[in-house]
Amino acid sequence: MIEVLSTQDYDKVVKLGKILHEDFSISNISPYEIIIVYKSGDEICGFLQYRKLYETLDIVNIVVDEKYRRQKIGTKLVNYVFDMKDATHFMLEVRSTNENALEFYKHLGFSEIRKIKNYYGIEDAISMERKTL
Ligand SMILES: CC(C)(COP(=O)(O)OP(=O)(O)OC[C@H]1O[C@@H](n2cnc3c(N)ncnc32)[C@H](O)[C@@H]1OP(=O)(O)O)[C@@H](O)C(=O)NCCC(=O)NCCS
Structure with missing residues (x-):
């Protein structure tokens, strides 16, 4: 529930x-x-x-x-x-090293849009989005 x-x-x-x-x-x-x-x-x-x-x-x-x-x-x-x-527009950032989460989000229809350098201190983020329109 x-x-x-x-x-x-x-x-x-x-x-x-x-x-x-x-x-x-x-x-x-x-x-x-x-x-x-x-x-x-x-x-x-x-x-x-x-x-x-x-x-x-x-x-x-x-x-x-x-x-x-x-x-x-x-x-x-x-x-x-x-x-x-x-x-209608879904966004997120995920650690570039978090391969499980990247797989999970791709499975749900998200695509990678850009890399953000040092978003998590010394680690990069991948920005992802999914549009439904
Ligand atoms: C990412 C997370 C939320 C996925 O939750 P979950 O309930 O296990 O995911 P689901 O069962 O709905 O998975 C759906 C699909 O996503 C993909 N997927 C999920 N976990 C995966 C993994 N560890 N490795 C590869 N693919 C994965 C698979 O395609 C899966 O379908 P399948 O099981 O039929 O192969 C969970 O692994 C988690 O809490 N991870 C730690 C926290 C984290 O990294 N959060 C994301 C960053 S904010």
């Missing part, structure tokens, strides 16, 4: 977010950003953080708990934002 993150699940999401980067926190996310979670009972299997401005939706972070990977939970989270009313 996919729902918007509620306060009782903050700690679980922060724990998952730390897989991505050690300083991941919910308290410092922008008021324009929303986190959706995929739950199985009380368990948080994964989350997706996004921001939307008019027709453009930026995927900021997505993480699926290691024990639930390759079960299409990531796909369901991304499809949830693909289905959002008015969103």
Whole structure:
């Protein structure tokens, strides 16, 4: 089941977010950003953080708990934002070394648009987009 993150699940999401980067926190996310979670009972299997401005939706972070990977939970989270009313242009940045995530996003119809040098300190990012119009 996919729902918007509620306060009782903050700690679980922060724990998952730390897989991505050690300083991941919910308290410092922008008021324009929303986190959706995929739950199985009380368990948080994964989350997706996004921001939307008019027709453009930026995927900021997505993480699926290691024990639930390759079960299409990531796909369901991304499809949830693909289905959002008015969103036709999807953007994201991913570490150039994160080959699994690059494969995942390509599988979902994203294409690489450019490399951004040193976007993550000493690591480059790949910008990706998907348009539905
Ligand atoms: C990337 C991530 C979110 C994918 O979630 P997931 O639920 O395992 O992905 P899905 O099961 O929906 O995968 C859909 C398709 O994407 C591709 N894919 C997913 N993970 C992959 C991997 N590790 N290697 C290669 N391709 C992969 C495959 O084509 C897969 O289809 P298949 O399993 O039928 O071959 C998950 O691996 C993750 O949390 N990684 C760590 C965090 C991260 O890197 N996030 C992205 C940067 S913000």
